[in-house]
Amino acid sequence: MSASVLRSPAAFKGPAELVLAAEIAHRHFLEGRTKVEIADELGLSRFRVARLLQLARQEGVVQIEIRHSGIIDLDRSIRLRERFGLEHAVVIDCPDDDPHTLRASLGAAAADLLAEVVSAGDLIGLAWARCIQSMVRQARRLPQASVVQLTGVLPPARDASGTSDDTAVDVVRDLARVTKGPAYLYFAPFLVPDASTARALRGQPEIVRAFNRASSADVAVVGIGGWAPGLSTLFQAATPAERVELARSGVCAEMAGVCLDADGTPLHTTLNDRMISVDAARLDAVAQLIAIPYGTDKCPAVLAALRSGLVTMLVTHSSLAEALLVHDQPSR
Incomplete structure (x- = not known):
């Protein structure tokens, strides 16, 4: 409502009616009174209350x-x-028709939440996801903390504007610049061609150090992917045969490379054998796990992640939140 009006709008009889309209509007919109209650309190007809409310809206x-x-x-x-x-x-509560805007809003909220829950001296674990990239880009003030990489590097993709994504190494390094603490990172792919290569890489000192530290992370941040085209960067990186095999084995969701069935049970798959990422046991050892999912088509995957018991904090948007509340039914 306007704080001051020098002249009554022409639609009102005069300043007294203008003040009355403002009082009615205050009671209705700010105090939550019904039109009937206001009419009784002020000794007016319900018709007059309704008319003055309408005029107050029309006249600004x-x-x-x-x-x-x-x-x-x-x-x-x-x-x-x-x-x-x-x-x-x-x-x-933000529009979900533009993924870039949606990720920016979620990233800002996640950055604020991270600042709220992290304490000086903490260790922060980061997986890779576009929403996490957005969070890191918007992080401004954080206590001094260490940052550890949870997943290897996927080939960089470009968004619709042609901008290349940051890698898992980039987001860890950038957040460490904000926290002014050490970064525990490694230059290795998320997926390698075979299990023997993965075993050799997991024995590298920097990867051993990162994975050992990941188990003692105070806070970790992950995205949630669905096992379907366009819903997971891991799905896109898997071979067509692996996509089919994992779907048949019941994979519904993935977080930081940890595959989950619809009930939230972690599954070991052939994909794990050639993956450079934390496993379910290390993710479960993290004290607090923040997940940042978006898109209503990920509802089954997010439900699986929530049922896993791994997620302790969630940052999401209204349409997905409503879908989760509506569809939270035990799987059969």
Whole structure:
């Protein structure tokens, strides 16, 4: 409502009616009173209350603004936290038709949450996902902390604008610059051609050091992928035969290379044998795990991740949050 008006809008009889309209609007929009309650309280007819509310809207005395730039959806945040027993749930009310804008909003919220839960001297684990890349780019103030890489490097992709993604090494190094702490990273692919190559790489000192530290991470941040085209960078990197094989074995979701069935049970697959990434036991050892999923088509995968018990904090958006609340039914 306008704080000051020098002249009554022409639609009102005069300043007294303008003030009355403002009072009615205040009671209705800010105090939550019904039109019937206001009419009874002020000794007016319901018709007059309704007319003055309409005039207040038309003349700009009341201006209702709906923002879609990352406002926290408090109701769904609370319901998600309670439904899935999470430490924290942050749901952002923003449009989901533009992935770039959506990732930016989620990244900003995740950066704020990370700043809230990390303490000086902590160890932060980072997997790779575009939403995590967005989070790191927007991280500004964090306590001094160490950062460890959880997954190897996938071939860099370009978005619709032609901008190349950062790698897993880049996001770890960039966040360490913000935290002003050491970065434990390694230059190795996420997937290698065969199991023997993977075994040899896992024995490299920098990878051994990173994986050993990952188990004692205070906070880790991961994305959630669905086992379907366009829903997981790991799915895209797998061979066609592996995609079919893992789907038949019940893989529904993946987090940092950990494959899950619909009930959230971690599955060991042939893909794990040629993967350079933390395993389910190391991910389970992390004290707090923040997941940042987006896209309603990932609803089954996110439900699987939540049922796993690995995720303790969730940052997502309203449409996916609502889908999770609606479709949270035991699998059969």
